[in-house]
Amino acid sequence: MADQTGLQKGARVGDRIGLGIALMLIGTGVFVSMDALVKHLTLSGYPTVQILFFRSAFAFVPVSIFIAFNGGFATLRTSRPFGHVVRAAVGLSAMGVIFWSFHSLPISEVVAIMFAAPIFMTVLSIPLLGEHVGIRRWSAVFIGFLGVLVIVRPDTGIEWTVIIVVGGTVLYSLAMILVRRLSDTEPSATIVFFFTLAGTLMMTALVPFFWVDPASGLDWLMLMSVGFIGGAAQLLITYGIRFAPISVLAPFEYSALIWATGFDVLIFSVYPEAGTLWGAAIIAATGLYIVHRETRLKAREGLPQRLTRVRVASVEREDGA
Numbered sequence: 001m002a003d004q005t006g007l008q009k010g011a012r013v014g015d016r017i018g019l020g021i022a023l024m025l026i027g028t029g030v031f032v033s034m035d036a037l038v039k040h041l042t043l044s045g046y047p048t049v050q051i052l053f054f055r056s057a058f059a060f061v062p063v064s065i066f067i068a069f070n071g072g073f074a075t076l077r078t079s080r081p082f083g084h085v086v087r088a089a090v091g092l093s094a095m096g097v098i099f100w101s102f103h104s105l106p107i108s109e110v111v112a113i114m115f116a117a118p119i120f121m122t123v124l125s126i127p128l129l130g131e132h133v134g135i136r137r138w139s140a141v142f143i144g145f146l147g148v149l150v151i152v153r154p155d156t157g158i159e160w161t162v163i164i165v166v167g168g169t170v171l172y173s174l175a176m177i178l179v180r181r182l183s184d185t186e187p188s189a190t191i192v193f194f195f196t197l198a199g200t201l202m203m204t205a206l207v208p209f210f211w212v213d214p215a216s217g218l219d220w221l222m223l224m225s226v227g228f229i230g231g232a233a234q235l236l237i238t239y240g241i242r243f244a245p246i247s248v249l250a251p252f253e254y255s256a257l258i259w260a261t262g263f264d265v266l267i268f269s270v271y272p273e274a275g276t277l278w279g280a281a282i283i284a285a286t287g288l289y290i291v292h293r294e295t296r297l298k299a300r301e302g303l304p305q306r307l308t309r310v311r312v313a314s315v316e317r318e319d320g321a
Contacts, residue, residue, distance in 0.1 A: 020244025024252045027236030032107065032259035034229040036267055037222055039102035044219070047210040048100045049203060051226060052092060055099075056199035058227025062235050063196050070189040078190055083182050087191075088198035091175040097168030104161050108260040108272040112151055112280035113165045115254065118287040119144035120173035128177050137293055140286040147282030150275050192234070247295040254284045 041051055067073060078084065101110055119141050125131040133141075152162050182191050214220045240249060257280050264270040 017244040017248055020240045020242070020249055021252055023236045023240030023243065024249045025255055027233045027240060028253055028256050029259045030229060030233035030236060032111065032256050032263060034226055034233065035102070035107050035111070035260065036263040037226055037229065038099050039107060039268070041219075041222060041226070042099065042103045044215075046212055046214075046219075046223070048096050049206050049210040050212060051099055051223065052096055052199070053203035053207040054223040055095070055226045055230055056092075056196055056203050058224045059196050059231035059234070060200070061228060062231030063192055066231075066235050066238065067189050067193055070187070075187065076190050076193055078186060078194065080182060080186065081194075083178070084186075084191070084194035085198055087175060087178040087182060088195050088202065090171055090178060091195060092199050092202060094168050094171035094175055097164060097171065101161055101165045101168070105165065106260075106264045106268070106270045106272060106276075108257060108264050108270075108280075109151065109162070109276050110165055111256050111260040112272075112276050112283065113148065113162070114169050114172070115257075115280055115283040115287055116144060116148050116166075116169050117173050117176065118290045119148075119283070120170050121176055122290055124170075124173055124177050125180075128174075129180060137290055140289045140293070144283050144286035144290075147279045147286065149279075150282060151279035153275055188238070245295070247292060250288055250291045254280075254288075257284075 038051055038055075042048070067076070098110060098114070122133055122137055122141055126133055148166065152159075152166065179191060214223060257277075261272050264272065
């Protein structure tokens with residue numbers, strides 16, 4: 001009989017952690033491949049709303065698989081439907097901003113800015129969750145913002161698309177705060193399902209006003225693949241988190257920049273600027289410290305690692321994330 005991690009009893013801890021790391025690396029790469037596909041579709045003239053529709057609707061297949069292995073659809077009862085709707089609206093807005101930004105920014109730059117999400121989450125957790133943030137995490141937040149400025153480079157003139165991506169990252173962070181609230185009473189399968197359902201319904205209402213007929217069967221396939229690939233990556237990372245602690249997996253999540261740079265160079269012939277790489281390194285370092293610090297604090301208090309629960313419940317990745 002499987003234990004709570006989904007592995008057979010008797011499996012070695014090292015095997016679990018190794019599998020978790022492998023799933024995190026593969027899942028992150030699959031997510032960034034979806035970003036590359038979204039960028040191609042955006043450059044081909046397909047509206048963001050239409051891409052979001054396919055992202056939500058066709059994610060139902062892998063999401064259904066996830067639910068089938070987590071108690072089935074009978075477990076999806078919820079007493080907080082309004083909370084799910086608000087969380088979906090904020091999350092879809094963040095995803096829409098990120099998808100839209102691909103029309104003019106390299107994938108690597110968007111991914112680097114999205115690394116700042118844990119920093120914004122730390123700030124937002126104070127007024128919205130009533131959490132206490134000590135001087136160490138405040139210092140990490142300050143340094144992380146400096147990393148964002150290195151990427152944004154305000155001294156060279158404001159590029160509004162970059163500023164909008166920063167705003168999208170704030171929205172994504174707010175969505176994760178909402179997931180924290182929901183996860184107090186809602187299982188991760190329920191949160192993922194209702195996000196996918198609400199997203200599909202919202203985009204179904206909007207897509208007729210933005211619809212562009214796919215030019216070929218290949219375009220149809222690529223549009224549908226956005227949902228399939230996003231959902232598959234969701235499953236990979238979800239199960240990766242089950243097999244290893246988030247404090248172990250967090251560094252490997254930053255491999256997204258390697259994947260993104262590879263796609264930029266190989267597919268779009270775009271090379272990342274030095275400021276993007278330096279800024280990403282600063283943000284990643286501070287993000288890792290925040291994860292490490294929160295993990296230690298929760299362990300000291302004997303409380304669940306809420307950040308871990310957020311990651312499990314939020315792997316639909318609003319950033320295309």
